Every structure is written in C-alpha cells, then in structure tokens.
Amino acid sequence: KQEVTQIPAALSVPEGENLVLNCSFTDSAIYNLQWFRQDPGKGLTSLLLIQSSQREQTSGRLNASLDKSSGRSTLYIAASQPGDSATYLCAVGGLNYQLIWGAGTKLIIKP
Amino acid sequence: NAGVMQNPRHLVRRRGQEARLRCSPMKGHSHVYWYRQLPEEGLKFMVYLQKENIIDESGMPKERFSAEFPKEGPSILRIQQVVRGDSAAYFCASSPQRDDGTFGSGTRLTVV
Numbered sequence: 001k002q003e004v005t006q007i008p009a010a011l012s013v014p015e016g017e018n019l020v021l022n023c024s025f026t027d028s029a030i031y032n033l034q035w036f037r038q039d040p041g042k043g044l045t046s047l048l049l050i051q052s053s054q055r056e057q058t059s060g061r062l063n064a065s066l067d068k069s070s071g072r073s074t075l076y077i078a079a080s081q082p083g084d085s086a087t088y089l090c091a092v093g094g095l096n097y098q099l100i101w102g103a104g105t106k107l108i109i110k111p
Numbered sequence: 112n113a114g115v116m117q118n119p120r121h122l123v124r125r126r127g128q129e130a131r132l133r134c135s136p137m138k139g140h141s142h143v144y145w146y147r148q149l150p151e152e153g154l155k156f157m158v159y160l161q162k163e164n165i166i167d168e169s170g171m172p173k174e175r176f177s178a179e180f181p182k183e184g185p186s187i188l189r190i191q192q193v194v195r196g197d198s199a200a201y202f203c204a205s206s207p208q209r210d211d212g213t214f215g216s217g218t219r220l221t222v223v
Contacts, residue, residue: 043214
C-alpha cells in the first residue's frame with residue numbers, strides 16, 4: 001500500500017532564501033508525481049507534474065526532482081517570496097488512477 | 112474554458128440533513144474523481160466516475176455516501192444524514208482520459 005510522507009510539516013524562512021521541501025513514498029511503482037499548492041480556504045493549484053520516466057521538471061523559480069529508486073521527490077523554491085506562503089502538497093499517481101497524497105508542508109515566508 | 116466548477120463553495124448543514132455537492136467538469140472531460148480532505152489531513156480518494164458509470168468507489172464510506180455522473184449535468188456527491196465527522200473539504204477533479212486531472216476549488220462542508 002502506497003504511503004506518502006512530507007517533511008517538514010511546517011517551515012518558516014525569511015524572504016529571499018532558497019528552500020527544499022521533501023516528499024517520500026513507499027512504493028516505487030508509480031505512474032507520476034505531482035506537486036500542488038493550496039492556499040487557505042482555496043482550491044488546489046498544480047505546480048509541477050513529473051512522469052515516472054522523468055527525473056525533474058522546472059517552472060520559473062520551482063524545480064521538482066524525482067528519484068523513484070529511493071522513493072523521494074524534492075521541490076526546490078528559489079529566491080522565496082511572501083507570496084509563496086501556502087501549503088505544498090505532494091501526490092503520487094499509481095498504476096491505477098488514484099492519487100495518494102501527503103499531508104503537506106505549510107510554508108511561511110517572512111518579509 | 113471555465114475549468115472545473117464546484118458548488119457550493121461553502122455548505123453548512125445540521126446533523127441529520129442531506130448534503131449535495133456538485134462538480135461540473137471541464138468541457139470535453141468525461142472522467143471525474145472526488146477526494147475528501149479532513150481537517151489537518153491529506154486528501155483521500157473517494158470515487159472515480161465516467162459518464163453514467165461508477166468505475167471505482169473503494170474510497171467511499173459504506174453508508175450514507177453516494178455519487179453519480181449522469182449523461183447530462185454535473186457529477187453529484189450526496190451525503191445523507193450528515194454527522195460532524197463529515198465536515199471536510201471535498202474536491203473534484205476531471206480529466207479527458209485516465210489521469211492528470213484538473214481540480215476544482217472544492218466545497219467546504221460544515222456540519223453543525
């Protein structure tokens with residue numbers, strides 16, 4: 001049974017710092033992995049989707065990596081800004097269609 | 112293309128009432144997925160539907176919960192006789208094929 005863990009649960013850093021969020025999963029037989037952003041009381045915004053055959057994806061200041069063999073993904077945020085404050089969710093797509101979600105990392109960027 | 116539309120955004124129900132949550136998929140999308148997010152927890156899969164068919168409802172509670180996706184109109188998640196533990200955010204996603212769904216903004220259900 002796939003389990004997804006995100007560490008840390010919460011992170012507070014000063015504006016301008018580069019930071020890394022971690023996601024680990026127990027079953028390496030995945031179809032894809034996605035990173036989402038969730039703002040308080042709002043919906044889910046897909047940030048990056050990495051297919052199982054890929055090692056990383058980049059979008060602007062965001063870079064996500066995938067290492068299936070070790071069951072890990074990282075989301076790297078460069079030059080953090082207060083507007084990056086949100087909860088970041090990792091979701092693993094299995095060989096069925098279900099997404100298995102981590103509990104998220106709550107990120108606060110201090111001005 | 113308006114994206115995945117969920118309504119209402121917020122729903123308050125008294126214990127014992129029924130809650131009906133609606134999800135209108137993106138145009139051309141025939142696959143709909145419902146997820147539930149309990150407070151301080153990650154999202155959990157509930158049900159996967161295609162037009163007029165329930166493909167997988169393995170994540171649905173055995174009682175009081177039902178879902179449909181009719182030929183015409185939105186997908187409906189129905190919760191009968193709501194209890195306080197049903198309070199959560201319910202998210203719907205749609206896709207044109209099996210995966211890479213687009214998520215709606217969710218419905219936040221509060222049971223009082």
